[in-house]
Amino acid sequence: MKQVDSPAGSAAAGRSIKSRPLNEIFPAAWGLPSRGINLSKSALVTGITGQDGSYLTELLLSKGYMVHGLVRRSSSFNTGRINHIYSDPHELGRHLVLHFGDLTDSTSLRRIIEDAMPDEVYNLGAQSHVKVSFELPEYTADADALGTLRLLDCVRDHMAHTGRTVRFYQAGSSEMFGAAKPPQNEETPFYPRSPYAVSKVASHWYCVNYREAYGLFICNGILFNHESPRRGETFVTRKITRAVGRIKYGLQDKLYLGNLAAKRDWGFAGDYVKAMWLMLQQTEPGDFAVATGEAYSVREFLEEAFSCAGLEWEKYVAIDPMYFRPTEVDFLCGDASKARRVLNWKPETSFKELVRMMVESDTRKAQAETLQKAALAGSH
Ligand code: NAP
Ligand code: G4F
Numbered sequence: 001m002k003q004v005d006s007p008a009g010s011a012a013a014g015r016s017i018k019s020r021p022l023n024e025i026f027p028a029a030w031g032l033p034s035r036g037i038n039l040s041k042s043a044l045v046t047g048i049t050g051q052d053g054s055y056l057t058e059l060l061l062s063k064g065y066m067v068h069g070l071v072r073r074s075s076s077f078n079t080g081r082i083n084h085i086y087s088d089p090h091e092l093g094r095h096l097v098l099h100f101g102d103l104t105d106s107t108s109l110r111r112i113i114e115d116a117m118p119d120e121v122y123n124l125g126a127q128s129h130v131k132v133s134f135e136l137p138e139y140t141a142d143a144d145a146l147g148t149l150r151l152l153d154c155v156r157d158h159m160a161h162t163g164r165t166v167r168f169y170q171a172g173s174s175e176m177f178g179a180a181k182p183p184q185n186e187e188t189p190f191y192p193r194s195p196y197a198v199s200k201v202a203s204h205w206y207c208v209n210y211r212e213a214y215g216l217f218i219c220n221g222i223l224f225n226h227e228s229p230r231r232g233e234t235f236v237t238r239k240i241t242r243a244v245g246r247i248k249y250g251l252q253d254k255l256y257l258g259n260l261a262a263k264r265d266w267g268f269a270g271d272y273v274k275a276m277w278l279m280l281q282q283t284e285p286g287d288f289a290v291a292t293g294e295a296y297s298v299r300e301f302l303e304e305a306f307s308c309a310g311l312e313w314e315k316y317v318a319i320d321p322m323y324f325r326p327t328e329v330d331f332l333c334g335d336a337s338k339a340r341r342v343l344n345w346k347p348e349t350s351f352k353e354l355v356r357m358m359v360e361s362d363t364r365k366a367q368a369e370t371l372q373k374a375a376l377a378g379s380h
Contacts, residue, residue: 042066044116046103046151047124051230052171054081056122056273061085061095063277068116070101070108070125081230103147104139109154117162120280122169123151126200129234130175131325133196144199145206152210152218159216167217167280170207173200174224174265174291174332182333185289186222193327204287211285219279224265224291224334226272227354229361236298237266237305241358244309245366247316255316258323260299263331267292268349268357278343291334292347304352308359 043060047053048069060067072078079086079098087094099115101108103125113121126144127133133140148170155166177184178193192198204220211218231238236257246252267290275290296304306313339345349357 040064041119042068042117043120043122044068044070044112044118045122045124046070046101046147047122047126047171048098049078049081050124050128051081051228051232051269052226052273052276053122053124054085054230055228055270056124056276057082057096058085059273059277065095067096068112068118069096069098070103070112071098072102073100103143103150106150106154109151110157113154113158117158117164118166119164120167120169121151121155122171122276122280123148123203124171126171127196129232130194130196130329131323133194133199134326137195140195141199141202144196145202148203149206152206152216156210156214156216165217167285168207168219169276169280170203170218170220171276172204172220172222172287173197174222174289174334175329176201176204176222177332178329182295182331183293183335184332185335186287186338193329194325197329208287217280217285219282219285220287221276221279222287222289222334223272223275224267224289224332226267226269227358228269229358230269231358237301237355237358238362240302240305241355241362242365243316244305244311244359245362245364246369247311248309248363249366249370251366251369253316254318256318256320256323257298257302258320258325259328260302260319261297261330262328263295263297263333265291265293265295265333266301266351266354267347268354271347271349275339275343275345278345282342286338286342288339288343289334289336290339290345291336292351293334293336294351295331295333296351301355304355305359308356309363 043065045053045057045067048057049071057067057069086096099112101112125147127136127140155168159166174184175194175197176190176192177188178197179191180188190201192201207218207220210216227237233239233242243252243255272290279288302313302317
């Protein structure tokens with residue numbers, strides 16, 4: 001299987017853009033309209049700096065799209081996952097344009113839609129951490145629920161003013177099923193168990209309503225957990241594989257986790273973004289569950305990841321109650337038969353391949369960290 005992560009220091013990462021901070025460069029995008037560049041389609045991706053945004057953008061660029069990305073203002077760099085595909089605004093014929101914006105700010109959304117004139121909008125931006133949503137419930141609702149409504153309404157107005165057609169993908173989540181019994185699919189009633197999940201349910205229904213009320217082409221993807229070497233480091237899979245690499249290289253000796261009994265249907269993010277794109281290429285809009293159909297517990301993920309590195313997880317893992325959630329989702333396992341039938345989509349990466357890919361990537365990162373530390377120590 002092809003390794004899809006682009007480690008720091010790769011040839012791509014070493015292009016000229018690396019010499020200047022992206023935050024300094026891409027505001028120039030405002031003055032360089034994308035219109036007139038002869039490409040087949042244009043897409044706007046919110047959440048482009050996230051795990052899925054980076055894989056989706058690679059996919060869209062490979063298909064010849066002009067891609068516009070919404071990026072949040074941050075005091076530190078948040079574009080690490082897309083540096084390798086970004087090109088300087090002063091280069092001719094670039095296919096990726098970044099715009100500052102925020103899902104909590106409808107003025108920015110409106111301006112970006114008008115500037116980008118997308119054929120397809122992929123709304124992936126969200127406060128996506130379930131546990132954090134219990135600490136930040138209001139912000140999560142603002143970004144994840146109202147953010148979707150704001151974007152939908154901008155698209156609706158843009159279509160009315162211009163007569164253009166814009167297709168819309170909404171990043172729904174298996175978390176919306178919450179306490180509903182597995183296997184879960186498009187027909188399963190939602191039973192959300194966190195402020196994050198409640199916000200995603202609201203987004204789902206906003207999308208259904210805008211589709212029915214205004215005839216917009218809107219698809220809700222109901223994606224089960226999907227992971228990769230680019231997964232955020234506070235999600236359990238990446239937290240585990242990162243710890244495996246660091247333990248292997250003596251950089252860490254303990255890993256603190258919460259509930260090991262929870263079961264998830266874990267797939268590879270690179271496979272799942274293909275389903276997003278396929279949804280928007282159909283003749284009719286619809287909602288689709290995207291999953292592997294296999295579930296494993298956090299404990300099973302631990303066993304698999306540590307054994308990839310020849311380590312016994314029991315020697316390193318401790319339970320810390322701070323990682324438990326006020327309400328847990330015990331068991332998610334998807335039935336993606338509609339996606340298989342209608343989209344002709346199926347996952348291409350097995351659970352074992354996924355875990356190995358993540359462990360190998362994090363082991364390389366830990367090795368690089370060790371070498372860097374040694375070099376620093378040597379220079380003092
Ligand atoms: P992620 O890595 O956490 O990325 C989230 C993205 O949203 C980042 O680009 C983030 O920007 C951006 N964002 C956060 N708040 C925002 C705001 N107020 N305005 C604009 N952008 C904002 O998440 P992911 O794993 O790629 O997931 C993509 C989407 O799918 C999310 O909506 C998530 O809830 C949903 N989803 C994910 C999974 C999964 O297993 N991965 C499953 C089902 C659904 P920064 O980089 O600046 O933080
Ligand atoms: O990796 P997690 O934080 O992912 P979770 O909560 O399933 O949410 C992810 O998948 C959703 C799709 O179903 C997305 F919508 C959402 O945006 C996100 O991408 O936790 C997985 C499980 C949970 O049961 C949690 O309680 O792992 C358990 N867990 C045990 N110890 C832990 C830990 N989770 C985290 N993050 N950190 C721990 O130390």
